[in-house]
Amino acid sequence: MPHASPTLVFLHGFLESNEIWDDFLQDFPAEFQTLRPNLPGYGPDPAPSPNYSLEAAADYVQTQLQAAGVHQALLVGHSMGGYVALAFAEKFPAQVAGLCLFHSSALPDSEEDRERRQRNREFLEQHGVAAFTEEFLKPQFSAAHRESMEHHVEMLQRIGAAVPLATALGSMDAMAHRPDRRQVLEKATYPVLFIAGKDDKAVPLAKTHEESLLPDYSTVLWLANVGHLGFLERPADTRKAIEGFAELVFGK
Template sequence: MSITPPTLVFLHGFLESNEIWEDFLRDFPPHYQTLRPNLPGYGPEPAAVTDYSLEAGAEYVHQYLREKGVHQVLLVGHSMGGYVALAFAEKFPAQVAGLCLFHSSSLPDSEEDAQRRQRNREFLEQHGVEAFTAEFLKPQFSAAQRESMSNEVALLQRIGASVSVETAVGGLEAIGHRPDRRAVLEQATYPVLFIAGKDDKAVPLEKTHEESLLPDHCTVLWLAKVGHVGFLERPTDTRKAIQGFAELVFGSK
């Protein structure tokens, strides 16, 4: 009977795909198995989707892991991927060995967030995804290094522009209607890692600080001059943090 190696599952965010993890995982220690599924509606050959909810995303990841023959995993979720990871942890807690919320949150949308998402939806429906990515993605980078990261901005814009309007709108709806999942953190029997950018406008520092006090075992990596995409803005530091977290979760090799 073969033994499954320690497995990390990397979940991408809104208007992304598993391509965002390609360079990030290139030098990850080989004794870990790293999986990076495309969430429903994403990737070069997306399957037809009827349910864009975060809960449906969690069910998809569960089935994906079953097909891979993997049970317990360390989940790393960027932004929307973190929302899916939390839904997975709520549904299948026994399968979670560790949870990393990478610029993500267990809190629901505020009224201000809801209004912003409604404006985003209207823009998407009127102007399309490509125009939306041109407006939406660049501000996710810290203003301190936004202009110097034109290649990285272009990468996200290219990936985002390939997403269908239906998936983009469905994702916004799912994110906007997500429930409060602080209880998942409060009840976590596994370690939790937050990676937070000090210049992140989507997930303010106050949210992360509040949530970091909920789990029994929690670590926070605060990064200066980083916005919402630390895997591109500070890849070495964030990769090192996740590697160290994996050693904590699975034991050092």
């Protein structure tokens, strides 16, 4: 799928910012342009987002592409960033050259998931974002890495603690009420890459397996001893997979 200006858009997840991609994108092949916007309400100078939604975030990504003069891009979405990428693909399918769901899913929350999010919401309201990150982040790593990657845990806690409470609550509600977007995968006219951690509690392997059968063309990278943060837990392998996928998408 040739493209005049091959561009990858990296979308961060819940309580993250574009800083999560700093090390990951070092030495990324120069023939690719990379964009990594902070989603609405996130980053050092967050734009206000009183009505946070995945669809509004997708619209914001669209404005960023327009500003950069990019007409078509490969979207790489981590976790909630994958939900935004799917919302973008639903609204602007002609602008998607390829899609990578990086520990993410097109399925909606189950009733159990929504109940868990409600408990998390109540914790956020009572104790604040900083306290929540201390409880929330470490279990996202595989047990194989939790102690050895303490510096990464601290980085994510610092980034997460800076997220405004309104953004955290709005994001939580948006994720809890997101629709089933499996039809986006079924209708995809572009390749789809799934990156899945075998120890990921947030996106169980059964979900990824089910969804990987929906697109016309899909690839799955299964990673042992990886939880929900493969860009930190297995950076070389996940970056290599995305580079190879970009070469496929853009015909390099």
